[in-house]
Each structure stands twice: as structure tokens, then as C-alpha cells.
Amino acid sequence: MKIACVGGGPASLYFSILMKRVDPSHDITIYERNPAGSTYGWGVTYWDELFDNLYAADPESAQTIKANSVRWNTWDARIHDRASVLIEPGDEGFGIGRRALLGILDERARSLGVRVEYEREITGQEEVADADLIVAGDGVNSALREPHAAHFGTEVRTGRNVYMWLGTTKIFTSFTFSFVETEHGWIWCYGYGFGKDHSTCVIECAPETWRGLGLHETNEADSLSLLEKLFAEVLDGHRLIGRAQPEGTAHWLTFRTVTNRRWFKDKLVLVGDAAHTTHYSIGAGTALALGDAVFLTEALHETDDLSQALASYQKERQAAIKMTRRAASNSAHFYENLTRYIDLPPMQMFALLGQRHSSWLRRLPPRVYYGAGWLGTRMARLIPARLIPARAPE
Ligand SMILES: Cc1cc2nc3c(=O)[nH]c(=O)nc-3n(C[C@H](O)[C@H](O)[C@H](O)COP(=O)(O)OP(=O)(O)OC[C@H]3O[C@@H](n4cnc5c(N)ncnc54)[C@H](O)[C@@H]3O)c2cc1C
Incomplete structure (x- = not known):
């Protein structure tokens, strides 16, 4: 089968690995618009169940992923000036840098004979029309999905809160929540380690707090400096870092929850964030993207009939992630309504x-x-x- 994967994120890369493992004769090319080794964001979390699933699907990459992850089993939660708790021993969690994860998957895919073309943006399906299967792994703003939004039944819900995905040199050894009260409302961060030099620090607040603090009009350096002051206790004097790459910039964003009723059209199939996004506060989007790859590979090898395989992928996978999607929506709701809980x-x-x-x-x-x-x-x-x-x- 000739396969074109658009986007070199976890979903496409992992799908290409699994397909090659099942049948090395598949001819697979991944097209990624960014240069090799460059990506957005910092570290991502995952849980033990994911590792078990990865190990069953491809032990080689699973072992390398685990060897390059940091782990924690304590949770540190703080409400500034009021209380802090250490929850232990909690569930064991893992963190890995996005760049490290993509590097591992890229290397494994290439070793199996997948072609990965970086700095190659695909703007429309016609550019890869000679493929038997086109995999849209091009993320939340999928260019391949967009022209068929009516067919896919795409819906986008924009979250109320604003967030910024930052790095820090502070090494969090526990998964850390810190809630800080300002005169304009609450602002909070989730911090977790992902490597020996850096941790992730996602900062979030309601739009009123964001504007009240002037964060809507400050430049990146001033924003970070204010946030470092607000979170000084938890950061222990460490700096916040906006950009993982020198050319990148940190932005305040609102989370977009994307859903699609249908996940395929003829030979075009959606995977990962192109198909569905889940709020970052449950740390599951990457795990779901990898899981999509597992389900799609299985469906494609169960039958020679492409549309039957894609229909089976859509049905089985949509059912499998329903609970996680609901959990993500509830979690986002909790943070969007923090004032219901914070004074308890x-x-x-x-x-x-x-x-x-x-x-x-x-x-x-x-x-x-x-x-x-x-x-x-x-x-x-x-x-x-x-x-x-x-x-x-x-
Ligand atoms: C703040 C934040 C924190 C998160 N934390 C976690 C976490 O802790 N754990 C977790 O599991 N998940 C987390 N996620 C979610 C996770 O990042 C995504 O769900 C995951 O990356 C989805 O993988 P993907 O392969 O579908 O898409 P992506 O990783 O977005 O990859 C898509 C790729 O496609 C490329 N691309 C896009 N358009 C084109 C085009 N036209 N041509 C060629 N290439 C293209 C992009 O450059 C990109 O490399 C977090 C997300 C956010 C926003």
C-alpha cells in the first residue's frame, strides 16, 4: 500500500512504525512542514497503561521512550498563602520532552524504511493524490480536514481560559499544581519534569485575570518576568522559558476542543489532534494520538476493503476514547469554574x-x-x- 502521512507528529510517526512492522512492503512517506528536531511545546505526560500498550505494539520504541522519560509518583498541590499538600504515593506518571519523543519515533520509523520529508508543507490532498491512503496527522488546525469540514462534521469549542505552555529550569520531582491569588483573580500552573535540565510549566487563568494583570498587552519578556514573580515560591528562583527553539515564541492561547462526527472520507483518514483534541489538563492528547495509530493499523490489516477498514477504525476508536473525552471536558470545566472550589x-x-x-x-x-x-x-x-x-x- 502506498501511504502519505501529512504531519510528522506522534500520530503519523507511530502509525508509520506500526504499519511497517506488520508489513514492510508498505511504501510510506511522512511530510512534515517544520525542520527536523523542531517542535512546539515542552514536555508531555503519560501513565503506565500507555507504556503497556506501547510495549505490546512496538517494544523497541516503547523501551527507548521509557528510558528517556522521567517519572514521579507524588503530587504537590499548593494554594498560595493557605495550604499545600504532598500526595504520596500517587499513581506513577511519566514525562518526556516532545522533541525527544519525536526524535525517537523518527529514528525508529526510518530504521523500518519510512521516508520522512521535513520542511515539506502539504496544502491540499491533491499534492499526495497518488497515495492509496492519505493520513491527516496534521494536528488541531488540519489543512487536509478543513475543506471537508461539512462531511467530517467538524465542531470546534474554544475554551474560556487562556494558557501558555512554558518551560523552566526548575526540576519538578512531583507533579505540581500551584494556585496563586492576585487582585484580579486566580492564576495557576501545572508543573512537571520531563528531562534532566527542564520541566514543563503550563500557566492558566481566566480572561479577566489575564487582562487585569495586563498580560494581554505585555511582550513575552515582561509576561514571563511577572509570572516568575507570581510563581516565585514554586519556581524556587528558577526562570521561565518561553521558547523551546531560539526562533519560537511563547503565546497566550485558548484551547480548542475539536470533534469530528466522521473520521474518514474516501481514502483520507483523520488521526490524533486532527480527529479530536482533549484538554491538556488531563495530559492525554499524545497518548490518544498514539492509540489512534494502533487502532488504525489493526483495522487496516483486518480486511482488504479500505472503506470497511476505515469505518471500523472510526467506530471502534470513537467508542474507545469517549470516556477520556468526557473526562477532559469535565476537567476543563473545573478550571473554567475554579471559583466554585477554590474557597472550600x-x-x-x-x-x-x-x-x-x-x-x-x-x-x-x-x-x-x-x-x-x-x-x-x-x-x-x-x-x-x-x-x-x-x-x-x-
Ligand atoms: C499546553 C499543552 C499541554 C499538553 N500536554 C500533554 C501531556 O502532558 N500529555 C499528552 O499526552 N498530551 C499533551 N498535550 C496534547 C498533545 O500535544 C497533542 O495531543 C499531540 O501532540 C497530538 O499529536 P498529533 O500527532 O495528532 O499532532 P501534532 O503533535 O500537533 O503534530 C502535527 C504535526 O503536523 C505538522 N503539520 C501541520 N500542518 C501540516 C501541513 N499542512 N503539512 C505538513 N505538516 C504539517 C505540524 O508541524 C506538526 O508537527 C498537550 C497539549 C497542550 C496544548
Whole structure:
């Protein structure tokens, strides 16, 4: 089969690896608009279940990914000036730099005979029309999806809060949440390690806080300097870094949740963020992109009928990620409605933070939810028993 993958992100690269493993005669080319070794963002998180799935699909790349990841099993949550807790031992989590992950997948794909063409932007399907299968792994703003938005049933919901995906030289050894109150409202960060020199620090706030702090009109350097002051305690005097590459720039963004009713049209199929995005606060988008690759590969090798294979991929994969998508939407809702929770007694707030994936949390008054012991999810079951005050709540 002649396959063109547009976009050299985790979804396309992993799909090409799995296809080559199943049948080395596949002729696969990946087209990536950016130069090799350059990417957006910093580190991404993943969980043990993902590693098990990766290991089953391709042990070689799974082992290299794990060897290049950092791990943590404690969670550090702080409400500035009020309380902080260390939750241990929590679920084991992993972090890996996006650049390292893409480098590993690129090398593995090439070793199996995949051609990866960097600095090659594909602006329309006609440029790769001679392929038997065209994989749109071109991310959230997919150029291949766009002209067929009506067919795919594309819907985009823009989140209310603004965020910036930053790096820092502070090495977080726990997954860290820090909520800071300003005169214009709350601002918070999620920090996690991904390598020996850097950690990720995603900073988020409501638009009113963002404007109130003047972050809508300051340049990058001034924004970072203000954020370093606000998060000085958690950053321990370390700097925030806007750009992973010298030519890049950090931007304030609003998260776009993309959904598509259909995931294929004739020989064009959507994978990863082109098909669906999940709010970053549950750290699952990369894992889902890799999982799409697994499902698509399996579907394509179950039958010789392309449209039957793509229909099966769409049906099975949409069902498999439904719960994760709902969890992501609930988590985004928690942060967009932080004022519902932030003034609760800190231990309750921290417990509910661990419950943010739950649909019931957004429907019930927080105190009722907490009091009724609606602690259904795995993480939430762990939290109440393991909250260890690092500083006594006031
Ligand atoms: C702030 C933030 C934090 C996140 N944290 C996590 C996390 O902790 N864990 C996690 O699992 N996920 C996380 N994610 C989500 C994750 O980054 C994405 O879900 C994942 O990268 C999707 O992979 P992909 O291959 O579908 O798309 P992408 O990684 O976006 O790759 C798409 C590629 O296509 C290329 N491209 C686009 N258009 C074209 C074109 N026309 N021609 C050629 N190339 C093109 C792009 O340059 C890009 O390299 C986070 C996202 C954000 C925004």
C-alpha cells in the first residue's frame, strides 16, 4: 500500500512504525512542514497503561521512550498563602520532552524504511493524490480536514481560559499544581519534569485575570518576568522559558476542543489532534494520538476493503476514547469554574481537584459532592487517604 502521512507528529510517526512492522512492503512517506528536531511545546505526560500498550505494539520504541522519560509518583498541590499538600504515593506518571519523543519515533520509523520529508508543507490532498491512503496527522488546525469540514462534521469549542505552555529550569520531582491569588483573580500552573535540565510549566487563568494583570498587552519578556514573580515560591528562583527553539515564541492561547462526527472520507483518514483534541489538563492528547495509530493499523490489516477498514477504525476508536473525552471536558470545566472550589477548606479543594474528571462534580454543589463521598474515580479514591499536609491549612 502506498501511504502519505501529512504531519510528522506522534500520530503519523507511530502509525508509520506500526504499519511497517506488520508489513514492510508498505511504501510510506511522512511530510512534515517544520525542520527536523523542531517542535512546539515542552514536555508531555503519560501513565503506565500507555507504556503497556506501547510495549505490546512496538517494544523497541516503547523501551527507548521509557528510558528517556522521567517519572514521579507524588503530587504537590499548593494554594498560595493557605495550604499545600504532598500526595504520596500517587499513581506513577511519566514525562518526556516532545522533541525527544519525536526524535525517537523518527529514528525508529526510518530504521523500518519510512521516508520522512521535513520542511515539506502539504496544502491540499491533491499534492499526495497518488497515495492509496492519505493520513491527516496534521494536528488541531488540519489543512487536509478543513475543506471537508461539512462531511467530517467538524465542531470546534474554544475554551474560556487562556494558557501558555512554558518551560523552566526548575526540576519538578512531583507533579505540581500551584494556585496563586492576585487582585484580579486566580492564576495557576501545572508543573512537571520531563528531562534532566527542564520541566514543563503550563500557566492558566481566566480572561479577566489575564487582562487585569495586563498580560494581554505585555511582550513575552515582561509576561514571563511577572509570572516568575507570581510563581516565585514554586519556581524556587528558577526562570521561565518561553521558547523551546531560539526562533519560537511563547503565546497566550485558548484551547480548542475539536470533534469530528466522521473520521474518514474516501481514502483520507483523520488521526490524533486532527480527529479530536482533549484538554491538556488531563495530559492525554499524545497518548490518544498514539492509540489512534494502533487502532488504525489493526483495522487496516483486518480486511482488504479500505472503506470497511476505515469505518471500523472510526467506530471502534470513537467508542474507545469517549470516556477520556468526557473526562477532559469535565476537567476543563473545573478550571473554567475554579471559583466554585477554590474557597472550600483546602483539603476539600485538593480532594475535588483530584475529582475534576467526574461528570457529577459539575452537576452537584461541591460540598454536597464532597460530603456524599462521590469518590468514584481511581485517582480520587487514592487522594483522601493520602493527603499529607506539607503546611497546615489555615
Ligand atoms: C499546553 C499543552 C499541554 C499538553 N500536554 C500533554 C501531556 O502532558 N500529555 C499528552 O499526552 N498530551 C499533551 N498535550 C496534547 C498533545 O500535544 C497533542 O495531543 C499531540 O501532540 C497530538 O499529536 P498529533 O500527532 O495528532 O499532532 P501534532 O503533535 O500537533 O503534530 C502535527 C504535526 O503536523 C505538522 N503539520 C501541520 N500542518 C501540516 C501541513 N499542512 N503539512 C505538513 N505538516 C504539517 C505540524 O508541524 C506538526 O508537527 C498537550 C497539549 C497542550 C496544548
